[in-house]
Amino acid sequence: MSDIRDMLVEQVDRLLSDRADPATLRAAEAGTWPEALWAEAEALGLPLALVPEGMGGTGLGWGDAAALWQALGRHAAPIPLGESMAAAALLAGAGITPPTGLIALGLPGEAIAWGRRAGHLALAPGGEAALHAPTDWQQGRGLIAREPADRPVLGAPLAEGRLPGAYGPDAALLAGALLNAARIAGALETVLLMTVDYANTRKQFGRPIGGFQAVQQLLARCAGEVAAAGVAVANAGRAADRRGLAGAEFEIAAAKVVAGEAGGTGAEIVHQVHAAIGFTDDHPLHLFTRRIWAWRDGAGPERLWARRIGDAALARGGAHLWADLTSRDEEPAA
Structure with missing residues (x-):
């Protein structure tokens, strides 16, 4: 996948160079969602990049993801693209077709960056994965990064599935750590x-x-x-x-x-x-x-x-x- 990886990393670098300037970062910290940046990321297929092709994704691996996530860091990307990529990958791993749009990734005890903009939330406790559509968000703000950071109000899951053994019981935490x-x-x-x-x-x-x-x-x-x-x-x-x-x-x-x-x-x-x-x-x-x-x-x-x-x-x-x-x-x- 190195050729596809290199192409996507180049596209991400170019996109963020154009769209993630300091003014955009400051606006995001003030609560303004970078709509144009997210729309372009979706147009490139980036949120589903780790999802198998049979489910509508690109089929990249975790090594490819790490390279893409480094590109996000190089530009301090003001959108939770990495979290959405990881969330979609975990859902797909459990046999759940990821929905379109921003998917938040839930980690134990942590607020979720831009949760208020997410239509769906992925949780992966104990070797299982679940897709939720939160009924509400308790809105907050990160103390250090200053970006919106929210906590979900959950109802019953929309879908559930078992992750393969290679994911382990802490798949979301491990994916978040790599990210x-x-x-x-x-x-x-x-x-x-x-x-x-x-x-x-x-x-x-x-x-x-x-x-x-x-x-x-x-x-x-x-x-x-x-x-x-x-x-x-x-x-x-x-x-x-x-x-x-x-x-x-x-x-x-x-x-x-x-x-x-x-x-x-x-x-x-x-x-x-x-x-x-x-x-x-x-x-x-x-x-x-x-x-x-x-x-x-x-x-x-x-x-x-x-x-x-x-x-x-x-x-x-x-x-x-x-x-x-x-x-x-x-x-x-x-």
Whole structure:
């Protein structure tokens, strides 16, 4: 699927470059739904990209999704496209044909971005999937990302189905973790480029601050974090394609931890280099760093996933630890 993936990533980058400028992001934070952007995403077939062709989708895999979700992060996309893609994939996995329009993805204890705009909601507890049409939404707002964040009022499900074993009992949480790790990785790419450009143009003591070794060292550290996050996300996507979401829990958990820590370190560095200007509301830097901070907590913070990695390692025992760390890619697909 690499050719289709590359084409879709290019289309997403182009679409968001045209439609997701800072003014649109600020308007979304004020509660204005980016209708034109969502309509174009639907016209490209992106919400159903992970759905099999027989159900009207494109049939992409989780590795393809991770690449697309990184593109969403690079532009701090103000629409819940990644969540809708994951929700449609889980419904399709349970044999439920996904409806058209925005499908919200429900995660335990979390408010849903732009839930008020969703006609349907997908839940996937305990290895099952259910399609709902919420009767109402308790409207709210994210404290960090500032976007609308709502909680559903549910009635009886419209459809229910059993997910295959490869999805596992935590399919929605795993898909959400991969989504947020990918968005963090993409957003880090953008803030690094913004910061390098700023360091090469902002002058102090008669020369660009990027010429000072201390600043160069900070940028090099940030570049290392960006690279680590991107590699971890790509590895998690490949593992999910080979072994399913449940079989890739280690890689997805590692990606969430690595991307989350990279997001914290990277955001600290880019704000340090930008200094006071980076904290002003007029500067676009915070439009990305605030979302990075929000995505760190989305679908579980680093401590949750680090604990799950540790618990799994203890359950497997020390005799398996080295093989689990070095030979997982050699395991057959599920």
